[in-house]
Amino acid sequence: MPVAELLPITDVSAAACCAPLTKEAIDPAGAETVARTLKALADPTRVRIVSIVASHVGQEACVCDLQGPLGLSQPTVSHHLKVLMEAGFLTRSKRGTWAYYALVPGSLDKIADLLRTV
């Protein structure tokens, strides 16, 4: 690891490998937050769940709407829904014996904007 910082880069080939900065990078805590949010969507099943929920009127669907298309067991579907809830992508409203999951408006745009600023 070369210690050549604060070095005028008139000649790149002869200088050390380290280039100067143009802005400040993200801090570790911020990176942890971004990664935790992205991890919630970094699963094909959960991407499908968000898409299916968003495809329904009112961007809302219950578990029975998901279990068929996904072809997974009910506990597994419930698990994914919980992950998406804790990440802030879905909300749950129980009506009768059914649990309706709705897409949080702007949650996808929010993480998309976050990506552009990284």
Add this chain to the structure above:
Amino acid sequence: MPVAELLPITDVSAAACCAPLTKEAIDPAGAETVARTLKALADPTRVRIVSIVASHVGQEACVCDLQGPLGLSQPTVSHHLKVLMEAGFLTRSKRGTWAYYALVPGSLDKIADLLRTV
């Protein structure tokens, strides 16, 4: 790609829980692609790497620029760089003994746009 009606569907006639659709949801193969790309960024270390690379002039940095701030072993840094390369976020150009990693222009915007269309 259109979803076949091969899976046992719960009785929708009597059940009031299932809402109609407004559009077609993402197909499983597309969800797999989106998830695989997001998984590359779903790690705090890799988010920091992308940010550090983007912070340098020319959005380019070598491994020695990363090893210090990240505080990880050299093989681990190389491993993350490889993951980000295979996901299409970084490119590598070797000059001398140093390997320079550069941000692929528009790669972050591309995945951000993908998220909005899910």
Add this chain to the structure above:
DNA sequence: TGTCTATATTGACGAGCATCGATGTTCGGG
């Protein structure tokens, strides 16, 4: 040639995660 330096690859270990069956909980209807 040989050595030194920067980086890549390998192998292994431990933590985390997706999945399931079994069980618990809550609500509606008889």
Add this chain to the structure above:
DNA sequence: CCCGAACATCGATGCTCGTCAATATAGACA
């Protein structure tokens, strides 16, 4: 008040992944 339906939680399992030490590779220089 009990039974069934919808959903959540628990415990276990197999697989993926992040990490490191050791080793390999490749270029620069004497």
